[in-house]
Amino acid sequence: MAISVADYRSLSARAIRDGIARADFSACEVAGAALAAIEAIDPRVHAFLEVTSKLAHEAAVRIDALRAKDQPLPALAGVPIGFKDNMNLLGTRTTCASRMLADYASPYTATCVGRSLAAGALPLGKLNMDEFAFGSSTETSCFGRTHNPWDLDRVPGGSSGGSAAAVAAGMATVSLGSDTGGSIRQPASFCGVVGFKPTYGVVSRYGVVAFGSSLDQVGPFGRSVADVATTLDAIAGRDPFDCTSQECATSFSAVLDAGVEGMRVGIIPAYLEAKGVEAEVVVALKGAMDRLERCGARLVEVELPNAKAALSAYYVIGPCEAFSNLSRFDSVRYGYRAPGARDLGDQYEKSRADGFGPEAVRRIMLGSYLLASGVYDTYYYPAQQVRTLITQDYHRAFEQVDALLAPVSPRTAFKFGELADPTAMYLSDIFTIPINIAGNGGMSLPVGRGEASGLPVGVQVIGPQFRDENIFRVAAALERCYPEIERLAPAVEGVEGGEA
Amino acid sequence: MYLTENDVRGIATYARIGLSDGEVAAMTVDLNNIIESLRPITEYDLEGVEPTFHPIAGLANVMREDAVRPGLAHQDAMAIAPHVESGAYRIPPILGDNGGDR
Amino acid sequence: MRGLAAVLQEWEAVIGLEVHAELTTLNTKMFCSCPVDFGAPPNTHVCPVCLGLPGALPVPNRAAIESIVLAGLATGCEIEKRSMFYRKNYFYPDMSKNFQTTQGPVAFCMRGSLLLEVAGRSSRERSCLDGTLPLPEAYAQEGYCTVVGITRIHLEEDAGKMVHVGGTDGRISGADYSLVDYNRCGTPLIELVTEPDLRTPEEARLFLQALRQVYLTLGISDCSMEEGSLRCDGNVSLRRRGAAAYGTKTELKNMNSFKNLHDGLAYEICRQAEVLESGGTVAQETRHWEPASKRTISMRVKETADDYRLFPEPDLAPYDLSESFIEAVRSRLPELPDAKRARLMKSHGLSYLDACALAADAETTAFFDAAIAASDVASAPAAASASAVAKPVANLLINDVAAYLNTHALTLAQTRLTPAHLAELAGLVAEGTISSSQAKAVFARTAAEGVSPARVVADEGMEQVSDESAIEQVASAILAQFPDKAEEYRAGKTGLLGFFVGQAMKATAGQGNPKLINEAFVRLLEG
Secondary structure (H helix, E strand, C coil): CCCEHHHHHHCCHHHHHHHHHCCCCCHHHHHHHHHHHHHHHHHHHCCEEEECHHHHHHHHHHHHHHHHCCCCCCCCCCCEEEEECCECCCCCECCCCCHHHCCCECCCCCHHHHHHHHCCCEEEEEECCCHHHCCCCCCCCCCCCCCECCECCECCCCCCHHHHHHHHCCCCCEEEEEECCCCCHHHHHHHCCEEEECCCCCECCCCECCCCCCCCEEEEEECCHHHHHHHHHHHECCCCCCCCCCCCCCCCHHHCCCCCCCCEEEECHHHHHCCCCCHHHHHHHHHHHHHHHHCCCEEEECCCCCHHHHHHHHHHHHHHHHHHHHHHCCCCCCCCCCCCCCCHHHHHHHHHHHHCCHHHHHHHHHHHHHCCCCCCCCCHHHHHHHHHHHHHHHHHHHHHCCEEEEECCCCCCCECCCCCCHHHHHHCCCCCHHHHHHCCCEEEEEEEECCCCCCEEEEEEECCCCCHHHHHHHHHHHHHCCCCCCCCCHHHCCCCCCEC | CCCCHHHHHHHHHHCCCCCCHHHHHHHHHHHHHHHHHCHHHHHCCCCCCCCCCCCCCCCCCCCECCCCCCCCCHHHHHHCCCCEECCEEEECCCCCCCCCCC | CCCHHHHHHHEEEEEEEEEEEECCCCCECCCCCCECCCCCCCCCCCCCCCCCCCCCCCCCEHHHHHHHHHHHHHCCCEECCEECEEEEECCCCCCCCCEEEEECCCCCEEEEEEEEEEECHHHHHCCCCCCCEECCHHHCCCEEEEEEEEEEEEEEECCCEEEEECCCCCCCCCCCEEEEECCCCCCEEEEEEECCCECCHHHHHHHHHHHHHHHHHHCCCCCCCCCCCEEEEEEEEEEECCCCCCCCCEEEECCCCHHHHHHHHHHHHHHHHHHHHCCCCCCCCEEEEECCCCEEEECCCCHHHHCCCCEECCCCCCEECCHHHHHHHHCCCCCCHHHHHHHHHHHHCCCHHHHHHHHCCHHHHHHHHHHHHHHHHCCCCHHHCHHHHHHHHHHHHHHHHHHHHHHHCCCHHHCCCCHHHHHHHHHHHHCCCCCHHHHHHHHHHHHHHCCCHHHHHHHCCCCCECCHHHHHHHHHHHHHHCHHHHHHHHCCCHHHHHHHHHHHHHHCCCCECHHHHHHHHHHHHHC
């Protein structure tokens, strides 16, 4: 029995693996359905920068061989996965959606990618993003914008817009993204899928092109909390190639049914009244609060007095780290080299001016300024002190509660070009950035459509550092309160072909 | 106003990004706006507050053993390069009008 | 330009050094597991980390941290338990990430010192001995001791290497293009910075030699100035004798041998004196020593190059070294050159110069100690006990062995010579079986063929005649043969003793014990 594209698009990771185990369908058939879905849908969504049909088929053949020999199937066996294009996968390009790396074929594989594949996932390809992850809309990609599958005239959010859109459109079952200031959670919210940024250190950053080294964290997207948990279980844990990665003994999949009876969930009153937060976002959040309470959680009001400084701290620390991380793109060993340079300095300046897009140039310039002697003490050092205050806020809050509930983005997905001013765009991350500053985990969970916009709205569940299982417990319980939620974006419905 | 166009030119030189005059003018406006938005950082009372450079509290002394592991094959290291010669990365003359001294 | 000696009569030179040593004895690089190995074809010891590929992350080598702590303990530094790596941001094509990972304001090792002994004629270069200490009397040398402060030793990574093509002599200026090789990129490097405590080029040279001996003894680097694994920059300024304020300093580069370090500093001191004496001012700049033309030339320096945008490296965890980590390193400290020299003088009664020569490298000292130990355990007669063989063993090592190694371009380990051979040979000399001149011939065969000295002596019938009555017979016969010369001696021409001894040696075919022969003649002629 084969698998239809329509069936494939709605299946969970668990259902795919079980289906292969039961021989309802083969991994090769799953790969075929996934590639057919991409072929049918992606011309309108443009989530993929590269489709790796061959790699997907090769991985599927290995899974089918295991099945044929009745050997146990790994956790993500036959599950189609996509990777944000800042993750290295041997045999593919890693472009970071930049002209600078348009032709760069990585000679090695990122740990998170390697672990996904070791867990049996089928690599579908590389996903669009804001250039070098600088942005919140995927509009800064130099290979064209990605469309929100719920409304093709709108952005999918960013920077991991392709990762969110591919899952929302049912092309990939799960995907990986990276989150420096909200780049997993905000697009998950805009696209109506689950997106999780783990505590800093849970997933190795090795092989993921760095933006802000002390802020970046890799995490999964899926159409359910369970799929996200299964994927995270496969990629989490200590990696000898990343000094900041930590042992992870928890199985996130195992806590999903634990419920929230007796859990204390924190609410930040100031967030409900914050300026610029749309009413439908507040309504959605309050709806989630009510449901959690009905599930037996106790709501507790907490304060995060220093959260308001997080945005400015972020726009100091992020650009400073990015300036330094992006210095390696110098056209010497790899990457774009401008023609006709007189000398090395000329070649540096031309290659970097032409290779980087405007937002990348802006952040590099900002970082270069903020680290200059004299300026360092005015911004960089105080920003790291502010980071201490923000971290202390969370410590205090988590003495009173087991998790926090907050908005993800002040609004639902906006139209292309709607936020042209860079500082206005920066403001769209006010609820996600503090978590990166403090290093905690945060998940965006879809709770239905906004009553005004009709577009997906997410709520954010935040946990104490290295207690990410709290987030999964709350999110899984909350997810069960919304059985009616659409898992697939309807805007791209009706395009699927027949059987693959 | 935090930065003049001349300051911005200096920053671009340091960051090794060639900007046209028009780009310098636009960048000066953008950077000044962004820097203005960073003002809260400069207004905080941070007396006696330790900085947090690393988000994981107490993380220290992460090291590896001094044992060789295979690296990249030479041809793989060369395959990614824009210009190679004699097994090395070829670059234009270092000293020129824009020469990079250190 | 006046000479150095004349300049230093009026001016005091204030010199500080920055010494870079690659940790060449480690297996792997600082932040990746590529081998530390020189001479491989370009870009064959590289990986994503040391090539600065997108997404790569550094992981520090534990052995490199241990090595720098060892260096710090050996130079009296305080070991800072808490420190961090920083990124030093500047573009240069041999540095793959365009930032160098190095340490910030707090280095692993801070506030140390080395005691420098300046002996012999070169000690006269320092015209002002304020703040110095006398040499110990036992040294029997003119000179002084001075404490050279060590500001810090920090750990960082080395850059790659470049070849400049198309210019003259492979120079960077005028080249058509350059080729970059990253094999060396990421090699662990320790940089030691001294206080401005040195006063003469000779002190600078001796300091670098002393430091090199410490590093060699610790086994943390091969310290080859030729290969560039030991590199030294200097900064120097002048002030009038007795003045307190420092003058403007220049930084000197390219002093890639002990001689170049000395000569470069000497030239720069004289140049600065000339500038100052003609009413000029010294420009604060970096200057390049050109050994061929024996002068320093100014290097073009960009003003912006000074701002390195230093900030803590977020990809690396900070350090909080435990007491047990430091103590474990301390337990590995070998005997250091100063202590070694003192021990050789005290326990074996060696002279200052002999002790210096033996302590100069670890292999020689170890060989000496092993030879002494071998003579202790050997069932040698009392005359050949350890203390009696120390001097001859030392002489053999310093003279015969050194000359042999030099001639054949060998190290001790490459010869067939063992410490036991040396002990046996010294014993044969000490007990008077052979003369020192015979010892040379024995040594040559032992070194070349690995035959034991006793065997060589037996084979060639070299045993000295040490039978006193036999020697007295020979002496009497010679006096009888030259009665007029004996008369002259008795009349006061005692210089003739040499003549008689020579005749006796001839009569015994060189096997007479010269000391006994001497004594016999004196007894017969004066008794």
